[in-house]
Amino acid sequence: MSDTRLGWKDVRDRIHRMILTGRYGPGDKLPRDADIAEELNCARSTVQRAMQDLSDSGLVERRRKGGTRVRPDPVTRATFDISITRHEVEQTGAAYGYQLIGATQEVPPRGVQAVFGQKIAQPMLRVQALHLADARPYILEDRWICLQTSPEILSLDLTGISANEWLVLNKPYDRLDMRFYAENADPARAGLLGTAPGEALLVIERTTWIGDAPITTVKASTAPGYRLRSQS
Structure with a gap:
């Protein structure tokens, strides 16, 4: 063996x-x-x-x-893996960069609780970070991490490794919800992504669970020009 x-x-x-x-x-x-x-x-x-x-x-x-x-009647669907953003950037030939904006323990707002389908009374870890490609903004993440399913993340230095990369490598999930939509950039996001307020942004929301327990939910706002690839 x-x-x-x-x-x-x-x-x-x-x-x-x-x-x-x-x-x-x-x-x-x-x-x-x-x-x-x-x-x-x-x-x-x-x-x-x-x-x-x-x-x-x-x-x-x-x-x-x-x-x-x-399946007796296999169907073909477009599928999307949760990629490690560092790999995604490097595969384009660009140099990857990463900036941690903030990591704080907070009780999530009701909107985040609703995403998980339950009321989360205990604090979660909120991580905000900016991924860069050739020193230019690439993806802005606003992420909530459940500390009951991922307590180890509190011991990590998130200035050295992104929550995205650590979760992909260490927290397998058995359920994934994903949403895509366009949203106009507010002044704060526009400043971080290097674009003008009101610019249309592609937003990707992902939420993962293990069993009925939430792992993480993230709102990823992409810089103008971002391209999403799928496989079928």
């Missing part, structure tokens, strides 16, 4: 190949997540993340207490 642990994308690709080669056909039930994790020598959470991606892409369907089956 190899000592090298597979990442969730490796697990996803292996299961995908099993479906494409006919090992598991339409309607077939896949092994339990725990059994796949044992076979592939990886964490169960890694398998869960891989299965969620296959479900999001329309290849399998997952039901609570019903297991995972190959």
